[in-house]
Amino acid sequence: MKPQSSLILESTWHALSPLWQGGAEVIQQGLPHNQLAPAWQILLLGDGSPTRHLTLLTREKIEVDVIDMSLIGMDNDKAPPLIEAVPSPRLRRQVWLRTASGQRLAYATSWWDGSQVDDYLQNRALPIWDNLSHLHSELYRDIQGVYFGHSEPLEEAFQEKGPFWGRHYLFWHSGQPLTLIYEVFSPYLRKYLGKSH
Numbered sequence: 001m002k003p004q005s006s007l008i009l010e011s012t013w014h015a016l017s018p019l020w021q022g023g024a025e026v027i028q029q030g031l032p033h034n035q036l037a038p039a040w041q042i043l044l045l046g047d048g049s050p051t052r053h054l055t056l057l058t059r060e061k062i063e064v065d066v067i068d069m070s071l072i073g074m075d076n077d078k079a080p081p082l083i084e085a086v087p088s089p090r091l092r093r094q095v096w097l098r099t100a101s102g103q104r105l106a107y108a109t110s111w112w113d114g115s116q117v118d119d120y121l122q123n124r125a126l127p128i129w130d131n132l133s134h135l136h137s138e139l140y141r142d143i144q145g146v147y148f149g150h151s152e153p154l155e156e157a158f159q160e161k162g163p164f165w166g167r168h169y170l171f172w173h174s175g176q177p178l179t180l181i182y183e184v185f186s187p188y189l190r191k192y193l194g195k196s197h
Contacts, residue, residue: 013068013094013109014157015078016149016166016184027143036165039193043185044167047141050106050183051097057192060099068094071114079111080145080168085177087113096157104158105189110181143169151184158186165196 022031027045036044043053054062073089083090091114097106147166155162166184170177190196 013077013079013092013182014107014151014153014184015182016147016151016154016164018147018149019163020148022146024144027146031146035197037194037196040165040189040196043189043193044146044165045143047143050185054097054099054105057189058099058103058105060101062097062105063100065096065098066093067096068092072111077111079109079180080182082144082168082170082177082180083111085170086111086180087115089114103188104186106183106185107154107157108181108183110179112179140172141169142172143167145169147184154184158188160187162187 030041030045043050046053051062070092071089072092075090076083077090077092091112092109093112094109095107096104097108098104145168147168148163149166150162151164154164158164164184164187166182168180168182171179171181187196
């Protein structure tokens with residue numbers, strides 16, 4: 001058993017190795033439909049709650065499996081550069097979003113101000129949106145990056161071949177950055193959305 005420490009960096013997160021990526025300008029304009037189908041664009045580039053979208057698509061309750069809650073301190077954790085907007089010491093949270101029947105639909109990593117995370121994630125077993133909506137928080141989802149790429153760990157976890165579509169964004173609350181989130185969606189969603197391209 002590893003010794004306990006106040007700073008735990010033993011776990012890593014699953015970033016995509018991008019074949020293609022775009023920034024805020026691409027997100028604002030949208031992508032050509034032969035690159036990313038319209039239904040997938042609504043999911044990836046829209047500013048709505050992915051948990052709510054997945055519930056509507058599958059008609060099942062979306063549940064969260066928390067796989068990591070690690071203090072990372074001042075470390076940038078190989079996260080998108082926007083991590084600098086999140087006050088430190090930081091905490092990294094990794095989850096699977098899955099249907100109640102067990103189908104994994106998305107993977108998400110989020111980075112939080114470690115001193116305030118308990119204020120916002122009062123029930124860590126719930127999706128972020130469920131926690132924040134219970135607080136009646138005003139939020140703005142500021143999507144800043146979109147990715148198309150590979151990840152062997154995600155292929156294994158989703159039991160789907162890549163490449164995968166992902167994105168990262170900042171959640172803003174009361175004019176301040178609350179959390180940075182990196183999400184990757186399973187190709188299983190083509191069952192509901194059709195082919196991604």
